[in-house]
Amino acid sequence: MHFTVTDTAKSIPITYKGILPDLFREGQGIVATGRLDAGGAFVAEEVLAKHDENYMPPEASYAIKKATTEAMHIKSGQKP
DSSP, X not given: OEXXXXXXXXXXXXXXXXXOOTTOOTTOOEEEEEEEOTTSOEEEXXXXXXXXXXXXXXXXXXXXXXXXXXXXXXXXXXXX
């Protein structure tokens, strides 16, 4: 797999042999580990997709919703 990463000022070609993360797509931030080859391309050994600042694992989202619901019931005098 070949792709290019940019910070809008500079770009670097990346080569990666492996399965890319599900969240990998254009415009999504990534973290890649690896090395530069003699031609100036980055040979990635690992590619991780970065979540945006609003990401929350489903388990955490469920726990927050459950706690909020229970707090609302307690505040209104109802049993959860």
